[in-house]
Amino acid sequence: MTLPGPGIPEPPAQFFSAHPSRADSFTESVIREMTRLALKHNAINLAQGFPDFPCPPELKAAACEAINADINQYAITWGAKDLREALAARVQKFNGMSFDPEDEITVTCGSTEAMMASMLALISPGDEVVVPEPFYENYGPDAQISGATPHFVPLKDDFSLDEEKWKDAFSEKTRAVILNSPNNPTGKVFSKQELSFIADLCIEHNAVAITDEIYEHIVYDGHRHVSLGSLPGMEDRTITIGSFSKTYSVTGWRVGYTLADTALTSRIRKIHDFLTVGAPAPLQRACVAALQLPESYYKELAGEYDRKRRTLFAGLKKAGFWCELPQGAYYIFTDISSFGMTDTAFARHLIETVGVAAVPGSSFYHKGGETKLRFTFSKKDGTLTEACTRLERLG
Ligand code: PLP
Numbered sequence: 001m002t003l004p005g006p007g008i009p010e011p012p013a014q015f016f017s018a019h020p021s022r023a024d025s026f027t028e029s030v031i032r033e034m035t036r037l038a039l040k041h042n043a044i045n046l047a048q049g050f051p052d053f054p055c056p057p058e059l060k061a062a063a064c065e066a067i068n069a070d071i072n073q074y075a076i077t078w079g080a081k082d083l084r085e086a087l088a089a090r091v092q093k094f095n096g097m098s099f100d101p102e103d104e105i106t107v108t109c110g111s112t113e114a115m116m117a118s119m120l121a122l123i124s125p126g127d128e129v130v131v132p133e134p135f136y137e138n139y140g141p142d143a144q145i146s147g148a149t150p151h152f153v154p155l156k157d158d159f160s161l162d163e164e165k166w167k168d169a170f171s172e173k174t175r176a177v178i179l180n181s182p183n184n185p186t187g188k189v190f191s192k193q194e195l196s197f198i199a200d201l202c203i204e205h206n207a208v209a210i211t212d213e214i215y216e217h218i219v220y221d222g223h224r225h226v227s228l229g230s231l232p233g234m235e236d237r238t239i240t241i242g243s244f245s246k247t248y249s250v251t252g253w254r255v256g257y258t259l260a261d262t263a264l265t266s267r268i269r270k271i272h273d274f275l276t277v278g279a280p281a282p283l284q285r286a287c288v289a290a291l292q293l294p295e296s297y298y299k300e301l302a303g304e305y306d307r308k309r310r311t312l313f314a315g316l317k318k319a320g321f322w323c324e325l326p327q328g329a330y331y332i333f334t335d336i337s338s339f340g341m342t343d344t345a346f347a348r349h350l351i352e353t354v355g356v357a358a359v360p361g362s363s364f365y366h367k368g369g370e371t372k373l374r375f376t377f378s379k380k381d382g383t384l385t386e387a388c389t390r391l392e393r394l395g
Contacts, residue, residue: 026141030363034347038357043350044387046312046375047357049184049330050251053380056297059248062289066282075281077273079107079257083284086291087242087257095216095227097240103262106269107284109276111214111243111256112138117275118210118239118258119146119176121267127175130166134333134364134372136184136212148175152366159188161197170201176208177201179228182215185333185364185374187326189223192231199231208264209234214243214256215329217298220306223327229259236261239268246330246378247301248290253283305330305377308384312377315388321373330378333361335371339394342370355390 034047084101125147181190229238243256322335343360361372
Protein backbone atom coordinates (compact mmCIF):
# COMPACT_ATOMS: atom_id res chain seq x y z
CA MET A 1 0.00 0.00 0.00
CA THR A 2 1.44 3.43 -0.94
CA LEU A 3 0.09 6.90 -0.43
CA PRO A 4 0.84 9.68 -2.89
CA GLY A 5 3.15 12.24 -1.34
CA PRO A 6 6.55 13.86 -1.52
CA GLY A 7 8.33 10.54 -1.11
CA ILE A 8 10.75 8.67 -3.31
CA PRO A 9 10.08 9.70 -6.93
CA GLU A 10 8.98 6.87 -9.23
CA PRO A 11 11.23 6.33 -12.26
CA PRO A 12 9.55 6.54 -15.69
CA ALA A 13 7.44 3.46 -16.57
CA GLN A 14 9.70 2.25 -19.40
CA PHE A 15 12.62 2.09 -16.94
CA PHE A 16 10.82 -0.63 -14.95
CA SER A 17 10.26 -2.98 -17.87
CA ALA A 18 13.81 -2.56 -19.11
CA HIS A 19 15.43 -2.97 -15.69
CA PRO A 20 13.35 -5.03 -13.26
CA SER A 21 14.75 -4.87 -9.75
CA ARG A 22 14.12 -6.40 -6.35
CA ALA A 23 13.17 -2.89 -5.21
CA ASP A 24 10.03 -3.17 -7.36
CA SER A 25 8.67 -5.92 -5.11
CA PHE A 26 7.92 -3.73 -2.11
CA THR A 27 6.74 -0.20 -1.43
CA GLU A 28 8.28 2.64 0.49
CA SER A 29 7.91 2.43 4.31
CA VAL A 30 4.38 3.48 5.24
CA ILE A 31 5.55 4.53 8.71
CA ARG A 32 8.08 7.00 7.36
CA GLU A 33 5.58 8.16 4.76
CA MET A 34 3.14 8.97 7.57
CA THR A 35 5.85 11.02 9.27
CA ARG A 36 6.22 13.14 6.14
CA LEU A 37 2.45 13.64 5.87
CA ALA A 38 2.33 14.61 9.56
CA LEU A 39 5.00 17.25 8.95
CA LYS A 40 3.13 18.59 5.93
CA HIS A 41 -0.13 19.00 7.87
CA ASN A 42 1.45 20.02 11.17
CA ALA A 43 -0.07 16.94 12.82
CA ILE A 44 1.22 15.39 16.05
CA ASN A 45 3.30 12.43 14.94
CA LEU A 46 2.15 9.36 16.85
CA ALA A 47 3.08 7.31 13.77
CA GLN A 48 6.84 6.76 13.92
CA GLY A 49 8.24 5.27 17.12
CA PHE A 50 10.83 7.80 18.23
CA PRO A 51 10.92 9.96 21.37
CA ASP A 52 10.37 13.73 21.11
CA PHE A 53 12.20 14.10 24.46
CA PRO A 54 15.97 14.17 24.98
CA CYS A 55 18.23 11.20 25.61
CA PRO A 56 20.00 10.92 29.00
CA PRO A 57 22.54 13.78 29.47
CA GLU A 58 25.32 11.25 30.18
CA LEU A 59 25.02 10.02 26.59
CA LYS A 60 25.18 13.49 25.07
CA ALA A 61 28.26 14.32 27.15
CA ALA A 62 29.93 11.04 26.18
CA ALA A 63 29.24 11.62 22.46
CA CYS A 64 30.67 15.16 22.54
CA GLU A 65 33.67 13.94 24.52
CA ALA A 66 34.32 11.16 22.00
CA ILE A 67 34.24 13.59 19.07
CA ASN A 68 36.53 16.01 20.92
CA ALA A 69 38.87 13.13 21.74
CA ASP A 70 39.18 12.53 17.98
CA ILE A 71 37.36 9.22 17.87
CA ASN A 72 36.21 10.18 14.42
CA GLN A 73 37.68 7.56 12.10
CA TYR A 74 36.37 4.09 11.24
CA ALA A 75 35.98 1.80 14.21
CA ILE A 76 36.89 -1.87 13.75
CA THR A 77 34.28 -3.05 11.25
CA TRP A 78 32.49 -5.39 13.68
CA GLY A 79 32.47 -2.82 16.49
CA ALA A 80 34.80 -1.08 18.92
CA LYS A 81 36.34 -3.51 21.40
CA ASP A 82 35.24 -1.56 24.49
CA LEU A 83 31.63 -1.59 23.29
CA ARG A 84 31.64 -5.31 22.50
CA GLU A 85 33.10 -6.01 25.94
CA ALA A 86 30.53 -3.81 27.68
CA LEU A 87 27.75 -5.51 25.69
CA ALA A 88 28.98 -8.98 26.64
CA ALA A 89 28.86 -8.00 30.34
CA ARG A 90 25.40 -6.43 30.07
CA VAL A 91 23.91 -9.35 28.11
CA GLN A 92 25.34 -11.83 30.62
CA LYS A 93 23.72 -9.93 33.47
CA PHE A 94 20.35 -9.01 31.93
CA ASN A 95 19.65 -11.73 29.34
CA GLY A 96 21.51 -14.60 31.00
CA MET A 97 23.52 -15.38 27.84
CA SER A 98 27.29 -15.62 27.34
CA PHE A 99 28.92 -14.24 24.22
CA ASP A 100 32.60 -13.85 23.44
CA PRO A 101 33.13 -10.20 22.42
CA GLU A 102 35.95 -11.31 20.11
CA ASP A 103 33.90 -13.42 17.73
CA GLU A 104 30.24 -13.53 18.76
CA ILE A 105 29.17 -9.86 18.91
CA THR A 106 28.82 -7.51 15.93
CA VAL A 107 27.96 -3.82 16.29
CA THR A 108 25.70 -2.69 13.43
CA CYS A 109 23.96 0.45 12.16
CA GLY A 110 20.87 -0.06 14.28
CA SER A 111 18.84 -3.23 14.56
CA THR A 112 17.58 -2.45 11.05
CA GLU A 113 20.96 -3.30 9.59
CA ALA A 114 21.38 -6.14 12.09
CA MET A 115 18.23 -7.83 10.74
CA MET A 116 19.16 -7.25 7.09
CA ALA A 117 22.74 -8.47 7.57
CA SER A 118 21.50 -11.53 9.48
CA MET A 119 19.05 -12.49 6.76
CA LEU A 120 21.55 -11.93 3.96
CA ALA A 121 24.05 -14.02 5.92
CA LEU A 122 21.61 -16.87 6.46
CA ILE A 123 19.24 -17.12 3.53
CA SER A 124 19.67 -18.78 0.17
CA PRO A 125 17.01 -17.82 -2.36
CA GLY A 126 13.96 -20.05 -1.92
CA ASP A 127 14.51 -20.64 1.79
CA GLU A 128 11.40 -20.05 3.86
CA VAL A 129 11.19 -17.82 6.92
CA VAL A 130 8.34 -18.11 9.40
CA VAL A 131 7.01 -14.71 10.47
CA PRO A 132 4.19 -14.24 13.00
CA GLU A 133 1.56 -11.78 11.76
CA PRO A 134 1.05 -8.90 12.49
CA PHE A 135 4.76 -8.06 12.12
CA TYR A 136 7.08 -5.03 12.16
CA GLU A 137 6.82 -3.75 8.61
CA ASN A 138 10.54 -4.04 7.77
CA TYR A 139 10.47 -7.84 7.89
CA GLY A 140 8.52 -8.04 4.60
CA PRO A 141 11.10 -6.12 2.52
CA ASP A 142 13.93 -7.81 4.48
CA ALA A 143 12.60 -11.14 3.23
CA GLN A 144 12.24 -9.84 -0.35
CA ILE A 145 15.74 -8.37 -0.42
CA SER A 146 17.36 -11.52 0.99
CA GLY A 147 15.40 -13.78 -1.37
CA ALA A 148 13.48 -15.55 1.41
CA THR A 149 9.92 -16.74 0.98
CA PRO A 150 8.00 -15.51 4.02
CA HIS A 151 5.48 -17.86 5.59
CA PHE A 152 3.21 -15.65 7.69
CA VAL A 153 1.52 -17.28 10.69
CA PRO A 154 -1.41 -15.31 12.12
CA LEU A 155 -1.42 -14.80 15.86
CA LYS A 156 -4.71 -15.45 17.65
CA ASP A 157 -6.95 -12.48 18.47
CA ASP A 158 -5.31 -12.18 21.89
CA PHE A 159 -1.89 -12.41 20.14
CA SER A 160 -1.10 -15.83 21.58
CA LEU A 161 0.30 -18.62 19.36
CA ASP A 162 -1.97 -20.89 17.38
CA GLU A 163 0.14 -24.01 17.90
CA GLU A 164 -1.36 -26.03 15.04
CA LYS A 165 -0.71 -23.20 12.55
CA TRP A 166 2.87 -22.92 13.82
CA LYS A 167 3.48 -26.63 13.39
CA ASP A 168 2.06 -26.46 9.85
CA ALA A 169 4.26 -23.48 8.97
CA PHE A 170 7.54 -25.36 9.48
CA SER A 171 8.91 -27.65 6.76
CA GLU A 172 12.27 -28.84 5.45
CA LYS A 173 12.48 -25.51 3.57
CA THR A 174 12.27 -23.44 6.77
CA ARG A 175 15.58 -21.75 7.38
CA ALA A 176 14.59 -19.24 10.06
CA VAL A 177 11.85 -17.81 12.22
CA ILE A 178 11.72 -14.06 12.78
CA LEU A 179 10.40 -13.16 16.19
CA ASN A 180 9.97 -9.78 17.87
CA SER A 181 9.29 -9.65 21.59
CA PRO A 182 8.22 -7.29 23.16
CA ASN A 183 6.29 -6.84 19.96
CA ASN A 184 5.68 -3.95 17.62
CA PRO A 185 2.78 -3.35 16.84
CA THR A 186 0.82 -5.56 19.27
CA GLY A 187 2.67 -4.95 22.55
CA LYS A 188 2.72 -8.70 23.12
CA VAL A 189 5.50 -10.06 25.36
CA PHE A 190 5.96 -13.74 24.53
CA SER A 191 6.09 -15.93 27.65
CA LYS A 192 8.83 -18.44 28.40
CA GLN A 193 6.35 -21.21 27.63
CA GLU A 194 5.48 -19.75 24.21
CA LEU A 195 9.16 -19.24 23.43
CA SER A 196 9.92 -22.84 24.42
CA PHE A 197 7.31 -24.03 21.95
CA ILE A 198 9.00 -22.00 19.18
CA ALA A 199 12.44 -23.21 20.29
CA ASP A 200 11.31 -26.86 20.04
CA LEU A 201 10.09 -26.27 16.47
CA CYS A 202 13.40 -24.64 15.53
CA ILE A 203 15.35 -27.56 16.96
CA GLU A 204 13.09 -30.17 15.32
CA HIS A 205 13.37 -28.51 11.90
CA ASN A 206 16.99 -27.38 12.19
CA ALA A 207 15.96 -23.72 11.81
CA VAL A 208 17.58 -20.57 13.16
CA ALA A 209 15.71 -18.00 15.27
CA ILE A 210 16.37 -14.36 14.49
CA THR A 211 14.96 -12.52 17.44
CA ASP A 212 14.48 -8.75 17.54
CA GLU A 213 14.56 -7.73 21.21
CA ILE A 214 14.86 -3.99 20.77
CA TYR A 215 12.11 -3.27 23.37
CA GLU A 216 13.52 -5.68 25.99
CA HIS A 217 13.54 -3.04 28.75
CA ILE A 218 10.06 -1.67 28.04
CA VAL A 219 7.65 -4.10 29.73
CA TYR A 220 4.71 -3.53 32.08
CA ASP A 221 2.48 -5.13 34.71
CA GLY A 222 5.06 -7.66 35.86
CA HIS A 223 5.69 -9.12 32.37
CA ARG A 224 9.24 -10.33 32.02
CA HIS A 225 11.36 -10.30 28.89
CA VAL A 226 12.90 -13.69 28.10
CA SER A 227 15.56 -14.04 25.38
CA LEU A 228 14.77 -16.94 23.06
CA GLY A 229 18.52 -17.59 22.73
CA SER A 230 18.77 -18.27 26.47
CA LEU A 231 16.57 -21.38 26.19
CA PRO A 232 18.25 -24.83 26.15
CA GLY A 233 19.35 -25.95 22.70
CA MET A 234 19.04 -22.43 21.21
CA GLU A 235 22.57 -21.15 22.00
CA ASP A 236 24.02 -21.94 18.57
CA ARG A 237 20.86 -21.47 16.50
CA THR A 238 19.76 -17.97 17.56
CA ILE A 239 20.73 -14.55 16.32
CA THR A 240 19.68 -12.07 19.02
CA ILE A 241 19.28 -8.52 17.79
CA GLY A 242 19.43 -5.51 20.08
CA SER A 243 19.74 -1.77 19.74
CA PHE A 244 20.45 1.41 21.66
CA SER A 245 17.65 3.25 19.79
CA LYS A 246 14.72 2.63 22.10
CA THR A 247 16.32 1.83 25.48
CA TYR A 248 18.37 5.04 25.50
CA SER A 249 16.16 7.26 23.29
CA VAL A 250 18.79 7.68 20.55
CA THR A 251 17.00 6.40 17.44
CA GLY A 252 19.10 8.75 15.25
CA TRP A 253 22.44 7.35 16.40
CA ARG A 254 22.01 4.13 14.46
CA VAL A 255 23.79 1.76 16.81
CA GLY A 256 22.57 -1.82 17.23
CA TYR A 257 24.12 -5.26 17.46
CA THR A 258 23.86 -8.99 16.82
CA LEU A 259 24.70 -11.75 19.28
CA ALA A 260 25.30 -15.15 17.72
CA ASP A 261 27.69 -18.09 17.85
CA THR A 262 30.99 -17.90 15.96
CA ALA A 263 29.83 -19.62 12.78
CA LEU A 264 26.80 -17.34 12.36
CA THR A 265 28.74 -14.26 13.44
CA SER A 266 31.54 -14.74 10.92
CA ARG A 267 28.98 -14.69 8.10
CA ILE A 268 27.10 -11.70 9.56
CA ARG A 269 30.36 -9.77 9.91
CA LYS A 270 31.25 -10.28 6.25
CA ILE A 271 27.88 -8.97 5.09
CA HIS A 272 27.97 -6.13 7.62
CA ASP A 273 31.42 -5.01 6.47
CA PHE A 274 30.39 -4.65 2.84
CA LEU A 275 27.02 -3.08 3.71
CA THR A 276 28.22 -0.33 6.01
CA VAL A 277 31.91 -0.77 7.05
CA GLY A 278 30.75 0.03 10.55
CA ALA A 279 28.55 2.00 12.94
CA PRO A 280 29.52 5.61 13.84
CA ALA A 281 32.73 5.45 15.92
CA PRO A 282 32.12 8.30 18.41
CA LEU A 283 28.61 7.08 19.08
CA GLN A 284 29.88 3.58 19.75
CA ARG A 285 32.09 5.12 22.45
CA ALA A 286 29.05 6.96 23.85
CA CYS A 287 27.10 3.69 23.91
CA VAL A 288 29.70 2.33 26.35
CA ALA A 289 28.61 5.16 28.68
CA ALA A 290 24.97 4.15 28.12
CA LEU A 291 25.76 0.64 29.34
CA GLN A 292 27.26 2.12 32.51
CA LEU A 293 23.98 3.78 33.58
CA PRO A 294 22.71 2.43 36.93
CA GLU A 295 20.05 -0.28 37.12
CA SER A 296 17.59 2.38 38.33
CA TYR A 297 17.68 3.86 34.80
CA TYR A 298 15.89 0.84 33.33
CA LYS A 299 13.27 0.81 36.07
CA GLU A 300 12.56 4.50 35.56
CA LEU A 301 12.36 4.05 31.78
CA ALA A 302 9.68 1.35 32.10
CA GLY A 303 7.87 3.44 34.77
CA GLU A 304 7.79 6.53 32.54
CA TYR A 305 6.46 4.54 29.59
CA ASP A 306 3.86 2.91 31.81
CA ARG A 307 2.51 6.37 32.68
CA LYS A 308 2.54 7.46 29.02
CA ARG A 309 0.81 4.24 28.00
CA ARG A 310 -2.05 4.95 30.39
CA THR A 311 -2.42 8.56 29.20
CA LEU A 312 -2.74 7.55 25.54
CA PHE A 313 -4.93 4.56 26.38
CA ALA A 314 -7.41 6.79 28.27
CA GLY A 315 -7.43 9.31 25.40
CA LEU A 316 -8.04 6.65 22.76
CA LYS A 317 -10.85 5.05 24.76
CA LYS A 318 -12.50 8.43 25.28
CA ALA A 319 -12.28 9.12 21.54
CA GLY A 320 -14.10 5.83 20.76
CA PHE A 321 -11.24 3.48 19.85
CA TRP A 322 -11.31 -0.16 20.92
CA CYS A 323 -7.94 -1.04 22.43
CA GLU A 324 -6.17 -2.87 25.21
CA LEU A 325 -3.17 -1.89 27.30
CA PRO A 326 -0.02 -3.35 25.70
CA GLN A 327 2.22 -5.71 27.73
CA GLY A 328 5.41 -4.16 26.38
CA ALA A 329 7.02 -1.84 23.76
CA TYR A 330 5.52 1.62 23.20
CA TYR A 331 2.56 1.25 20.87
CA ILE A 332 -1.19 0.83 21.17
CA PHE A 333 -2.74 -1.24 18.38
CA THR A 334 -6.36 -0.12 18.08
CA ASP A 335 -9.43 -1.44 16.34
CA ILE A 336 -11.19 1.23 14.26
CA SER A 337 -14.17 -0.79 13.00
CA SER A 338 -16.64 1.47 14.79
CA PHE A 339 -15.50 4.50 12.76
CA GLY A 340 -16.68 2.98 9.49
CA MET A 341 -13.53 3.81 7.50
CA THR A 342 -10.64 1.63 6.34
CA ASP A 343 -7.22 2.18 7.88
CA THR A 344 -5.62 4.25 5.12
CA ALA A 345 -8.57 6.59 4.65
CA PHE A 346 -8.92 6.93 8.40
CA ALA A 347 -5.18 7.61 8.90
CA ARG A 348 -5.41 10.38 6.29
CA HIS A 349 -8.54 11.80 7.89
CA LEU A 350 -6.81 11.84 11.28
CA ILE A 351 -3.78 13.69 9.92
CA GLU A 352 -5.66 16.20 7.79
CA THR A 353 -8.68 17.01 9.95
CA VAL A 354 -7.83 15.98 13.50
CA GLY A 355 -4.10 16.71 13.46
CA VAL A 356 -2.80 13.36 14.76
CA ALA A 357 -0.76 10.85 12.74
CA ALA A 358 -0.94 7.07 13.25
CA VAL A 359 0.06 4.07 11.11
CA PRO A 360 -2.53 2.14 9.04
CA GLY A 361 -2.85 -1.43 10.31
CA SER A 362 -2.35 -2.98 6.88
CA SER A 363 1.35 -2.10 6.97
CA PHE A 364 1.77 -4.83 9.61
CA TYR A 365 0.08 -7.58 7.56
CA HIS A 366 0.80 -9.16 4.19
CA LYS A 367 -2.99 -9.21 3.72
CA GLY A 368 -5.59 -7.54 5.93
CA GLY A 369 -5.21 -5.21 8.90
CA GLU A 370 -7.61 -2.62 7.44
CA THR A 371 -9.53 -2.39 10.73
CA LYS A 372 -6.44 -1.46 12.74
CA LEU A 373 -4.42 1.63 13.48
CA ARG A 374 -1.19 1.90 15.50
CA PHE A 375 -0.33 4.83 17.79
CA THR A 376 2.99 5.33 19.61
CA PHE A 377 3.23 6.84 23.07
CA SER A 378 7.00 7.49 22.95
CA LYS A 379 6.33 11.20 23.36
CA LYS A 380 6.45 13.95 26.01
CA ASP A 381 3.46 14.05 28.36
CA GLY A 382 2.45 17.41 26.82
CA THR A 383 2.51 15.95 23.30
CA LEU A 384 0.31 13.04 24.37
CA THR A 385 -2.17 15.27 26.24
CA GLU A 386 -2.49 17.55 23.21
CA ALA A 387 -2.95 14.51 20.92
CA CYS A 388 -5.71 13.20 23.22
CA THR A 389 -7.45 16.59 23.20
CA ARG A 390 -7.34 16.63 19.39
CA LEU A 391 -8.66 13.06 19.21
CA GLU A 392 -11.77 14.16 21.13
CA ARG A 393 -12.74 16.03 17.93
CA LEU A 394 -13.56 12.64 16.48
CA GLY A 395 -16.54 12.16 18.81
N1 PLP B 1 12.70 -3.49 15.19
C1 PLP B 1 11.53 -3.09 15.68
C2 PLP B 1 10.56 -4.11 16.17
C3 PLP B 1 11.19 -1.73 15.69
O1 PLP B 1 10.00 -1.35 16.17
C4 PLP B 1 12.11 -0.78 15.19
C5 PLP B 1 11.79 0.65 15.16
O2 PLP B 1 10.69 1.09 15.33
C6 PLP B 1 13.32 -1.25 14.70
C7 PLP B 1 13.59 -2.60 14.72
C8 PLP B 1 14.37 -0.31 14.16
O3 PLP B 1 15.36 -0.13 15.15
P1 PLP B 1 16.77 0.58 14.93
O4 PLP B 1 16.59 2.03 15.19
O5 PLP B 1 17.66 -0.06 15.96
O6 PLP B 1 17.22 0.29 13.55
